Amino acid sequence: MPTPTVYSSSGTQWPILQSKTEQKFKSGLFNVSAEFIRPSGNISLPEKIETSIGEVDVWPEPTVSVGTDGFERISATGYGLWDETIYEVRNYTVGEITASITQYINPTTDPDTGTIYYDTATREIAYPGFIFEIAHIKTIRQKGSLVLPAAPNLKVLNSSSDSSSVEINEFYLPQNFITFIGVPGAIQKTIQISNVVVNHYGSIEEVEVVYSITKARANFLQTPP
Numbered sequence: 001m002p003t004p005t006v007y008s009s010s011g012t013q014w015p016i017l018q019s020k021t022e023q024k025f026k027s028g029l030f031n032v033s034a035e036f037i038r039p040s041g042n043i044s045l046p047e048k049i050e051t052s053i054g055e056v057d058v059w060p061e062p063t064v065s066v067g068t069d070g071f072e073r074i075s076a077t078g079y080g081l082w083d084e085t086i087y088e089v090r091n092y093t094v095g096e097i098t099a100s101i102t103q104y105i106n107p108t109t110d111p112d113t114g115t116i117y118y119d120t121a122t123r124e125i126a127y128p129g130f131i132f133e134i135a136h137i138k139t140i141r142q143k144g145s146l147v148l149p150a151a152p153n154l155k156v157l158n159s160s161s162d163s164s165s166v167e168i169n170e171f172y173l174p175q176n177f178i179t180f181i182g183v184p185g186a187i188q189k190t191i192q193i194s195n196v197v198v199n200h201y202g203s204i205e206e207v208e209v210v211y212s213i214t215k216a217r218a219n220f221l222q223t224p225p
Contacts (some may be wrong), residue, residue: 027138030082058078059202079201190215
């Protein structure tokens with residue numbers, strides 16, 4: 001039969017840690033749950049918990065359970081920062097690209113030089129069915145900090161293949177159009193924050209930010225005649 005633990009009332013620093021469980025989250029958030037013990041009538045509460053990443057503050061206020069053995073058990077939690085690495089998840093939504101198309105029209109010939117001059121006309125066409133990336137980012141910061149994770153480089157993808165990016169080279173127009181050249185072929189994107197959630201854990205805050213592409217356009221100029 002195991003020998004029971006005997007606590008001395010003199011010289012003992014109450015409360016005494018009995019057990020703890022640590023958990024690390026991908027966002028960088030660290031959580032510890034601990035149980036302490038103190039004699040009934042003692043009013044001492046833990047303010048910090050010693051962990052594998054150092055001391056963390058107890059938050060929120062611990063709960064106290066009164067036993068019939070003359071001791072009270074204290075359940076406490078604490079939060080800290082174990083890693084500043086940003087955790088990012090990419091999702092997708094369907095969007096359209098607005099194409100600005102400039103054509104050469106109304107040719108006129110200079111009678112002296114024979115040079116042909118053109119007017120230009122610009123129109124816009126919406127091309128639906130593209131896939132826009134969405135980034136859901138989680139990170140940890142100290143309470144009161146206004147720093148948000150920087151906007152990532154979100155891609156515009158062809159709907160025929162989520163791995164076929166149209167970021168580089170050409171933006172393809174239907175075959176019955178006159179041949180156009182990109183200026184250049186890259187897509188111009190407006191990336192903005194579409195949602196922010198802040199979860200509070202005492203002196204630590206977990207920040208969730210969602211970045212989305214709100215506008216995408218491409219400019220095209222007709223190949224000179």
